[in-house]
Amino acid sequence: MSSTTTTAGTSFIDPFSATIDLAEGVMTDFTRRTERKASSMRGHYADASALERLVASGDPLHYEVFEKPVPEEYGHLMYCISKLYPGLVGEEYFMTKGHYHSILQTGEIYLCLRGSGFMLMKTKDGCFAAEKMERGRMVYVPPYWAHRSVNTGTESLVSFCAYNAEAGHNYGDIETEGFVKRVLKAGGVPVIR
Ligand code: S6P
Ligand code: ZN
Numbered sequence: 001m002s003s004t005t006t007t008a009g010t011s012f013i014d015p016f017s018a019t020i021d022l023a024e025g026v027m028t029d030f031t032r033r034t035e036r037k038a039s040s041m042r043g044h045y046a047d048a049s050a051l052e053r054l055v056a057s058g059d060p061l062h063y064e065v066f067e068k069p070v071p072e073e074y075g076h077l078m079y080c081i082s083k084l085y086p087g088l089v090g091e092e093y094f095m096t097k098g099h100y101h102s103i104l105q106t107g108e109i110y111l112c113l114r115g116s117g118f119m120l121m122k123t124k125d126g127c128f129a130a131e132k133m134e135r136g137r138m139v140y141v142p143p144y145w146a147h148r149s150v151n152t153g154t155e156s157l158v159s160f161c162a163y164n165a166e167a168g169h170n171y172g173d174i175e176t177e178g179f180v181k182r183v184l185k186a187g188g189v190p191v192i193r
Pocket of ligand 1: 080082097098099108161
């Protein structure tokens with residue numbers, strides 16, 4: 001560690017790098033991996049019975065998040081690889097739980113590396129937006145907007161995410177509020193309604 005002037009509340013750390021396997025959609029030298037199986041998605045899909053059938057049939061992985069965490073402090077930037085598997089729960093495409101940041105006035109950038117889908121976003125006062133996600137496309141999630149990704153393709157939807165490290169995650173409000181709209185397979189194509 002070199003000597004430098006630091007500000008209270010923001011830790012000094014040494015620079016580092018990470019390796020991302022763009023073909024597989026994983027951070028190969030991650031130090032933290034979070035997994036969400038079908039059983040952790042209860043309450044989020046319209047067709048609860050379809051979700052229970054999926055849980056009973058082996059409780060498949062829904063998505064994984066790979067990180068090399070940094071201090072959750074002002075000034076640091078958290079980043080991760082989010083890998084959402086393809087599939088349907090009833091007629092609804094696999095999706096992430098979705099969350100507001102606990103510090104609402106923090107945004108996030110998603111750079112889609114693989115797959116296709118949508119980023120659904122909503123605010124506390126009822127605004128809703130959807131942005132297409134596909135390889136090479138960046139989605140800017142502004143402060144105040146909850147966000148949930150949805151995989152409408154046949155391969156994994158992989159994104160690199162970066163956000164204020166102190167942002168935190170508020171899942172409870174989405175569990176209570178829902179997400180305004182869903183992405184459903186209708187007539188063989190994704191429909192947001
Ligand atoms: C974190 C960022 C992503 C998500 C990940 C899983 O702020 O938005 O890393 O955590 O895509 O989604 P969720 O809604 O389960 O956290
Ligand atoms: Zn986020």
